[in-house]
Amino acid sequence: MDNFIIETKGLTKYYGDTAAVKGVDLHVNKGEIYALLGRNGAGKTTIMKMLLGLSMISEGTVYMFGQPFEGNKREFLGRTGVMIETPGFYPNLTATENLEILADLRGYVKRDAVKESLERVGLTYKDKKLFSAFSLGMKQRLGIAAAMIHDPEVLILDEPINGLDPIGVMETRNFIRELAQDCGKTILLSSHILSEIELLADRIGIIDKGILLEESPYEELKKRNMHYILLSVDSTETVIHMLEEEFHINDYRIMRNGCIQIFDEGIQTKEIVRFLAGRNIYVDAINKCSDTLEDYFKRITGGEGIA
Amino acid sequence: MLNICRNELKKLRRQKTAGMLWAVGILIPAFGTLLCIKNQYPFRNLIGANVMFGSFLMIPFTFSVMLLNLFELEERNHTLKNILVIGIPGWQIFLSKLASALVIVVVLSGIYTVYTVTGGIFLRNYMPDVVRIFGIYLGTSLCSICATMPVLLLIILLRKRNLISMIAINCYVLVDFLFTWQLSMFHCLDMHLPVLAAYRITYPFTILEYTDNLQRGLDILYYSMDRGLFLLGATAAVSVGISLWLYKRQEADV
Numbered sequence: 001m002d003n004f005i006i007e008t009k010g011l012t013k014y015y016g017d018t019a020a021v022k023g024v025d026l027h028v029n030k031g032e033i034y035a036l037l038g039r040n041g042a043g044k045t046t047i048m049k050m051l052l053g054l055s056m057i058s059e060g061t062v063y064m065f066g067q068p069f070e071g072n073k074r075e076f077l078g079r080t081g082v083m084i085e086t087p088g089f090y091p092n093l094t095a096t097e098n099l100e101i102l103a104d105l106r107g108y109v110k111r112d113a114v115k116e117s118l119e120r121v122g123l124t125y126k127d128k129k130l131f132s133a134f135s136l137g138m139k140q141r142l143g144i145a146a147a148m149i150h151d152p153e154v155l156i157l158d159e160p161i162n163g164l165d166p167i168g169v170m171e172t173r174n175f176i177r178e179l180a181q182d183c184g185k186t187i188l189l190s191s192h193i194l195s196e197i198e199l200l201a202d203r204i205g206i207i208d209k210g211i212l213l214e215e216s217p218y219e220e221l222k223k224r225n226m227h228y229i230l231l232s233v234d235s236t237e238t239v240i241h242m243l244e245e246e247f248h249i250n251d252y253r254i255m256r257n258g259c260i261q262i263f264d265e266g267i268q269t270k271e272i273v274r275f276l277a278g279r280n281i282y283v284d285a286i287n288k289c290s291d292t293l294e295d296y297f298k299r300i301t302g303g304e305g306i307a
Numbered sequence: 308m309l310n311i312c313r314n315e316l317k318k319l320r321r322q323k324t325a326g327m328l329w330a331v332g333i334l335i336p337a338f339g340t341l342l343c344i345k346n347q348y349p350f351r352n353l354i355g356a357n358v359m360f361g362s363f364l365m366i367p368f369t370f371s372v373m374l375l376n377l378f379e380l381e382e383r384n385h386t387l388k389n390i391l392v393i394g395i396p397g398w399q400i401f402l403s404k405l406a407s408a409l410v411i412v413v414v415l416s417g418i419y420t421v422y423t424v425t426g427g428i429f430l431r432n433y434m435p436d437v438v439r440i441f442g443i444y445l446g447t448s449l450c451s452i453c454a455t456m457p458v459l460l461l462i463i464l465l466r467k468r469n470l471i472s473m474i475a476i477n478c479y480v481l482v483d484f485l486f487t488w489q490l491s492m493f494h495c496l497d498m499h500l501p502v503l504a505a506y507r508i509t510y511p512f513t514i515l516e517y518t519d520n521l522q523r524g525l526d527i528l529y530y531s532m533d534r535g536l537f538l539l540g541a542t543a544a545v546s547v548g549i550s551l552w553l554y555k556r557q558e559a560d561v
Contacts, residue, residue, distance in 0.1 A: 052391075052392050053391070054388055054391055054392065073394055074394035075394075077392055077393060077394035078393075078394060080392070082388075082392040084388055084392070085385070085388075086385060088384050088385030088386040088387075088388065088389060089384065089386060089389075090318050090380065090384055090386060091384060092318075092320060092321040092322045092323075093317075093318070093320060093321070097317070097320070100317075101314045101317055101318065102389060102393070104310060104313075104314055105310065105311060105314055105390060105393050105395065106393055107310065130321070146389065
């Protein structure tokens, strides 16, 4: 409990009668990279905005650093670096000028903070190029630089690799990893790019239609859910009923082509074959398979993939 | 607060709208000054012209459009969230933008003082009292700004629709100026419009030397100072109060 840097209890957001976020209980541990994974419009940004006080909370509570956010807002925001949605800066100013304004407003940043944060993301200090002439990738980098300018303990990054070229994606990924591993920063990021989440996150929160469906360490998720038995039989419904009774399976899915995916652990394929053969049921095929994160995401959200 | 205000002004660097506003605010009273020099008017006419076209037209115009620009640039560039995540409350952002626009008013008053002091050298009855001249411009400008403060409501309500807000606030400033400029033609001496009160209570200060004609004007334009100040203060306070309330409601969800 004490180790949670960010924790929410029953976080809910209504827009009129529509719930954009419903009863989210989020737990971000110190020093980890926590990734919120969900489709566009799933509620990732809304959750982040509520965490930062940028959006009114309809119900629920946010705790940061073990204390309620409300009442300690200014202190907590001073310890948090943020990049929400598209990075917004003044187009008539250079990157340095934009960051100098933010540094000045924060008021307690290091003397060379602007230079250091720009160089860290690969932008040139005192470059005369105006923000209006920046590419999307450069804008994204500047957004990250702005989030780090005051050396925060926590970074909240909304879609940090959006718009970056492959090299930029790799650099940003390494850089985020370095921040967590070497500098001990806690990072909460959101993304809909599964491949990146797989490479980056220590823990994953899967969100769909405003509901946090699952929150687990990535390794555990991989171990627990990525393996399943794929069974192809003629009478699917009967077989499922029999397997439920015999093996007490409850985590399975019937695919459109009639195949059954069994996700329950501890069941051997040979046991299933022996059992079905004993009841004169012909097994077309049976395989031990591994899911990708995308397959798993599809399964628990009950829909299409996202990236 | 001062820090936020200073940074608000930094945001206007290299901005075309701000540049054009400065140019208009600076150049138009320059033409007025040149006109007075060309026609060899007395020095008091130069003061009168700069008060009328500077303090009651150019300054409310520059103030309103600059304020709209300051609010609107955060919307256009999605930068408000950057400031809010620092922990600066919405009311401070609001008031610092207002203060920045007022700084521009003070700077323009200073520029008009320079015009007047320089132009006056070529005119009759020149009185090079820089402090008094600056006081006249600043006083009339601030009164005029207080009278124009309801424009803040238009800015807050319409700032997300740039063209409409620009047209609305310009119309507001122009109507106010027409009332002041054609005070007697519109038979508005019985009206208690803030801008008319602002003009009438500051008129005595703009007279550097009394003549029969000016004394007669003063008698006609008389408006009690306490009532005028109350009217202006109330206009400004109510406008700022309601606008701030609206702003905070709108910014509850960025």
